[in-house]
Amino acid sequence: MVSLEYREIKTEPYLSINPHGTVPAYTEALADGTMLILLESAAIATYLCEKYDTAHRLLPESPTQRARFYQFAHYAPATLYTRAGGLYVHAWEFRPGTAGEGRQSKGAIEASKTWLDSHFVPFLTRELEDRQFLLGERLTAADIVMGWEIMLLGQVGFFQEYPVLQAYHDRLAAQSSWKRTYPREVHTLCIWPHTDGRCKELHQGLNQVPLNVEL
Secondary structure (H helix, E strand, O other): OOOOOHHHHHOOOHHHHOOOOOOOOEEEEOOOOOEEEEOOHHHHHHHHHHHHOOOOOOOOOOHHHHHHHHHHHHHHHHHHHHHHHHHHHHHHHOOOOOOOHHHOOHHHHHHHHHHHHHHHHHHHHHHHOOOOEOOEOOOOHHHHHHHHHHHHHHHOOHHHHOHHHHHHHHHHHOOHHHHHHOOOOHHHHOOOOOOOOHHHHHHHHHHOOOOOOOO
16 A cells, blocks of 8 residues: 655656546556556445455345445445535635635535535435444445545534434444544644645555454
């Protein structure tokens, strides 16, 4: 695993791997001599689970549960991220006292909250029902692919008015793998304008010790 500074993902040689200049990107040399390159986080997570999770502890074996996983894998980046990310950027990264405070849009904050209240909250509440995690009583890949957006919304206090969702967030946040992946410092070192070199150092430190997921 390689950590890069923000400026490094916008230039070569990274752009030859991911022309979009975004993260993540996964590369693997295949036995036939070709290179597998994956750019979408859900595709990467699914591939790694299918390759290594032979006991199906993270990726469900049943078609029904696998379909529910695929739903969350698509929902997080395609439907939820724009609103969750928009709220985080304007309510947190551009909050008063930061370098980006002049960029904050109250309209963007309200629009994101309105959409989340009207669509995301009833959807996730229904999907959770009385379960501890999205697919049952233990953490699975579904929770992992939703984790980024859940983390962003938790940081801005969005779940405070929704006890069921707040409890779900707290169960995820209690995982040691969550604490390693999303240390508190990311919210101060890794925000706009993305010029603090300590962000790269933070992620390099995370890469030195393998992550263990509680199963």
